Amino acid sequence: MERRNVGILGATGMVGQRFIQLLAQHPWFEITWIAASDRSAGKTYAEACRWKLDTPLPPRIAAMTLQPNVPEGSAVELPKIIFAALDADIARELEPKFAAVGCAVISNSSAFRMTTDVPLVVPEVNADHLPLIEHQSWRKENGGKGGYIVTNPNCSAIGLVLALKPLEEKFGIESLFVSTMQAVSGAGYPGVASLDILGNVVPFIKNEEEKMQEEVVKLLGAAKGDHVEMLDARLTAHCNRVAVEDGHTECISIKLRKPATFDEIVAAWEGFKPLEGQHLPSAPDSPVEYDHAVDRPQPRLDRMRGKGMTTVVGRLRPCSLLDWKFVLLSHNTIRGAAGAAILNAEVLARLGKFETKKKVLA
Incomplete structure (x- = not known):
């Protein structure tokens, strides 16, 4: 695999910091360009960023100069792969500009998730949606080798669809009831004021319930040429902010289209390994793990399974309202x-x- 230069938009925020942490030793990608808002551009990363993660800020990144968050006017060559960690309103303006100059924009923002020709992707769930990029106007330029935008879902939807995909494949899904307990890191930094969250639960996260309800049916839908046919299932969500640092916990009740036993459902989760053999550096060995303990999963104990990339499921039991109910946990910023x-x-x-190459790894 060729080693490629990459850039990060929104590099000083919480998700931007996670990008830096996870990419610092990545075997395929090397950070050569970082950008932030006008108030930070021109400063070194160490000067502009309040590093909040539990590993040291890499010295090479600390010394890098932050560039303007636009494609033009950079003192450093703009790489063709851009990871974007921007607020939705800013992303809506900036991400198309980078795609228009030929960049592959790999976005964490909600701005374009529900756009018809933009793939909303969790690779284990719907990698077959990625060909949608070929229908984007930016991609069609330069003989079909232009830029494009690919998005990943909302932090509360990703763990959920990983647990749902094997059930949808084997039994079908008719309806879902989801209640979340979401970590404060999901609100960024400084995020929720301590006096608002300590000893408290906040039963409102702006647009969160709408995102879950829209994104899950797109993720589990079927790609049909230039669009996605949404999954025909009903979903309602209650989203709550709780005093947990990292790790979103979700309680789910589900009605299946075909009857399933406890053992059949657990076997579906444990056998779900669609990326096995592809040797992707960030892919966990098991995207879904079932924990048989009566009191698991728990954020403090289980959020780092699979280096933070595994969804942990537990407490599967019959539901008196629908068919089954269970609890899941996923790391929200990883x-x-x-x-x-x-x-x-x-x-x-x-x-x-990706057309841009830097050097071939030994």
């Missing part, structure tokens, strides 16, 4: 954000969708 985008980029690299 699998739910930066790690998800990096895995998307790895799949795109395997598919030959």
